[in-house]
Amino acid sequence: MQSATAFSLGLCHGSFNAGCIESEREALLQFKLGLKDPSNRLSSWDRDADCCEWPGVICDNLTSHVLELHLRSLSQDEYYDEYWERSTFREFKILNFSRAGFGGMIPHQLGNLSNLQYLNLEGDGYYYHEIYVENLDWLSSLSSLEFLDLSLVNLSKALDWLDAMNKLPLW
Numbered sequence: 001m002q003s004a005t006a007f008s009l010g011l012c013h014g015s016f017n018a019g020c021i022e023s024e025r026e027a028l029l030q031f032k033l034g035l036k037d038p039s040n041r042l043s044s045w046d047r048d049a050d051c052c053e054w055p056g057v058i059c060d061n062l063t064s065h066v067l068e069l070h071l072r073s074l075s076q077d078e079y080y081d082e083y084w085e086r087s088t089f090r091e092f093k094i095l096n097f098s099r100a101g102f103g104g105m106i107p108h109q110l111g112n113l114s115n116l117q118y119l120n121l122e123g124d125g126y127y128y129h130e131i132y133v134e135n136l137d138w139l140s141s142l143s144s145l146e147f148l149d150l151s152l153v154n155l156s157k158a159l160d161w162l163d164a165m166n167k168l169p170l171w
Contacts, residue, residue, distance in 0.1 A: 020051035020059065024066045028057065058094070065091035091115055098122040098149065106131060106153065111138025116145055123152030130154055136164030143169060 025047070032045050045054050051066065052059035058068035069092065092113045098120040106121060119142070123131045132154035139145075145168060155161045 019064055021064050021066075025051040028054070028066065060091070063091070067091055068094035068096070070094070070096045093144075094118040096120045099124045104131065106133045108135070108138040111141035114141060114143060116142050118147040119145060120147070120149040121153060122149045132156075133158045133161075135160050139164045140167040145169060 028051050029045065029047065032042055041055065045051070051057055052064060056070045057066060058070070059065060060067050093115055095110075095113070095116060095118065099122055110116075110119070121131060131152070133150075134157045136155075136158050137160060139148075148168070158164070
């Protein structure tokens with residue numbers, strides 16, 4: 001009779017997380033400073049907590065890099081400040097800011113997120129939260145992009161929008 005030995009490396013989703021990368025925790029805390037949070041939804045975002053456990057933050061279970069940020073449907077009082085123009089997370093795969101109440105220009109620095117697969121910048125339709133772009137050249141840097149939603153984003157200043165869309169990868 002033969003016996004068999006099975007080994008489990010625990011590589012399935014959700015099985016292991018080494019904890020947040022310190023530089024990414026600090027960047028998220030700086031990002032939080034640019035948010036108004038009157039409902040205190042992000043109160044668990046503090047220095048002593050693992051940022052991979054924070055609401056809206058999803059990390060890679062093996063590398064602990066922040067991969068996804070979900071902050072959709074913020075109220076009108078919780079809009080985002082200018083910080084996202086300076087913030088880059090090269091490991092991000094999903095960025096979901098749909099109907100988040102942001103206003104202003106979409107920063108070209110989003111083109112630095114070369115691993116991004118899902119980008120939802122859908123506006124909320126309120127004129128005082130108007131989201132716009134002046135050009136979309138940065139889209140061509142998103143070589144991994146599989147989903148893009150620019151609904152209710154003002155493209156009138158982006159004279160290159162058709163050319164930029166044609167440069168997106170075909171799925």
